[in-house]
Amino acid sequence: MQHLIKIGLAISLSGVLSSPLLAADGAELYISKGCVACHGGDAKTPVVPQYPKIAGQNKTYVLQQLQDIKSGKRNNGMSAVMAATMAAVSDEEMDALATYISGL
Secondary structure, three states: OHHHHHHHHHHHHHHHHOOHHHHOOHHHHHHHOOHHHHHOOOOOOOOOOOOOOOOOOOHHHHHHHHHHHHHOOOOOOOHHHHHHHHOOOOHHHHHHHHHHHHOO
């Protein structure tokens, strides 16, 4: 019986630990998705002047920009550089990134 309880607990925990809500840590995503490479570690020191300083931007604004770049709706300026990166970012990750960036 205890063996079955342990198996059930392990299955339950594996589902929780792989949940997008726990996986979507904005600070970790900012690094792992490559944002830091262009926008800088503090999100306000871009590697080239053409890249925007994004730290502290309004969450709704950041999220809309990420969605528009991913969908192709926004394709001006330097957004073309981000298009390939955004293809690998989920909606949950975009939300976590927007939350993180707005809090900087």
